[in-house]
Amino acid sequence: MPSVDAGRVSTQEQYVSLYTDLLRTVRELGLLRRRQGYYYVRMSLVAVALVGVGTGVVVLGDSWWQLVLAALLGLVLVQVAFLSHDSAHRQIFESAARNDLTARILAGGVAGMSVTWWRNKHSRHHAAPNQVDKDPDVQLKSIAFTPEAVALRGPVGQWIAARQGWLFFPLLTLEGLALHASSLRQLCQRGASRVELSVVVTRLVAYVSALYLLMPVGKATAFLGVQLAVFGFCLGAAFAPNHKGMPLVPKGMKIDFLRRQVLMSRNVRGGVLTDFAMGGLNYQIEHHLFPSMPRPTLRKVQPIVHEYCELHGVKYTEVGIVESYKVVINYLNNVGIQARDPFDCPLAAQLRAGSAGRDFA
Template sequence: MTLHEVTRLTGVSAQQQYVSLYTDLLQTVRDLGLLRRRQGYYVTRMSIVLGALLAVVACMILLGNSWHQLWLAGALALVLVQVAFLSHDSAHRQIFRSNARNDLTARILAGCVLGMSVSWWRSKHNKHHAAPNQADRDPDVQLKVLAFTPDAVVERGPVGRWFAARQGWLFFPLLTLEGVGLHASSLTHLLRRGATRADRIDAAVVASRIGVYVGALYFLLPPGKATAFLGLQLAVFGVCLGAAFAPNHKGMPIVPPGMKLDFLRRQVLTSRNIRGGILTDFAMGGLNYQIEHHLFPSMPRPTLRRVRPLVREYCELHGIAYAEVGLFTSYKIVVDYLNNVGLRARDPFDCPLAAELRSTGGPSAGGRGDLA
């Protein structure tokens, strides 16, 4: 039965049907208490992570001038990845009931501990959540380094097209530069022309954190060891953080510019879950439940595992494809997709519902993907 037939028989518009699909699911989740904050979980986790951070710093001071410091560089990177996940959760207002407390926690974790701008990240991430994988709206598919659509490949010169044909294999090596890129993007955003007073304060905090960290390294270690420590820490941080974000949307359908989709289908059809247990949850910061995270951005991390069976069953009931694969399978998909972006002449969103929506001018996702 087509959407038009359902509308004629029930008197309910397609837009009302689409909105109802998500609101019905959301109401069920609320009734089950799955959106309640888990402050005890987060306080415990933050205490452990910050304790680990202090332990690494203490070991660095005690070890002194030694090449064994490189082991601590790797350990520091892994701890900072966990700090990044906590900052992400706080910026999504998953931790406290108070928005102000969530925002303050995110600023402290991002600015003072990581040396990054939470305002820059929130602005970019809001756009991503509102329109994941939409070619003209999602900043995560509008990167200058990587091409995500055939049109993006065509627009490049010979060198750019050569790179695009191999970008899948180069993707993980490029992640070693992700840490540097995040710091640079933060400062560029904060120091831009027209920056607000709050941006200037954030810029001072971020710059101070970076300056103190780099200065302390070169005070503690000779230049060669300090440079090696800094380079390894940033490389491991970039690879681990990027490897947690990469499987979530890359290789999933790209939504053409201007296409309107209802919120439920927009979030589910463009996202991918990663199967695994406690270790996967830890390594990916809960982002392995990407579908549930996109449907309920403020849901606490430990609850995502509990809501997954409900969401999966709901999607199956309504004929909505629910993507879930193993971690290494997801990486294979990402590499294959990136290597073949310019070679596959196909509809970037090959979905019967999308074709139906093209003809009906179906509903927009609206702003439900925002962090707020």
């Protein structure tokens, strides 16, 4: 790969060139080309699975075996959410309009969530991952990411924060309900799309109504609870290891694009099963560097990015899935008891010190 000639360019230009050189290499290798065949097969399999679950629900009727189908439906909807995520990132089609339409159909019509709300939130996360004043994923009310956030809580909130690492995964069972609620809240605001609101509400009302028409109240309620719990837990568990426990960026700090995306992200090692369960988000570093790269290509570009980061002294983090969850639990618990300030870690301190003398591009 081409390297930067330090004698001919400024320090700021060197940092910019690190990413542009990598991007040029990836483009020349054809790794940004769309993989529509892959996505057509994936969407077809998801459609077949949805029809199969729906048929099973109708056939079973008044049976507690419906809860098995509820769990399966939750898993299938996780895959729908992953496909909507990919389409919103324009990974599927060359056309922005086709990607947008596909994302809206999958998110609103199938999963029952607002893609507009999610895209706005997710775009801000991609622009400044783990930056305290910019990343919405570290500004959650339910989780404290800094000792300062813990200090603002009352006695009960601080008690919960001290155990938030252990509570984090049980709380993920409520994430599905929270996602739907956040979508509706956003869509009900002034200026939101009335069409998208109609699609999301129609999908949710039709789904809930069908459950209560096909099953007794108790079984329908249990079905809905299991489906939402499985959906929220699996989706949250796929996103949780990617950034939590990685260095937080202090307010106002400016960092070049390559370091911003690599240093604050974590990859999760694994095979085909991990790729499936996490929707390709286990290649979080590569996804952040090339957000429009098709999901199956992330595995191919990973060794290139890893080698490039090693060559230029940029720390590249990759761990096993069990270890990643241990890091998340320990980090959240440590912050909760104020045992460790995230800014005290050597990496964050180095970045903060470097920004005092210069602004990275």
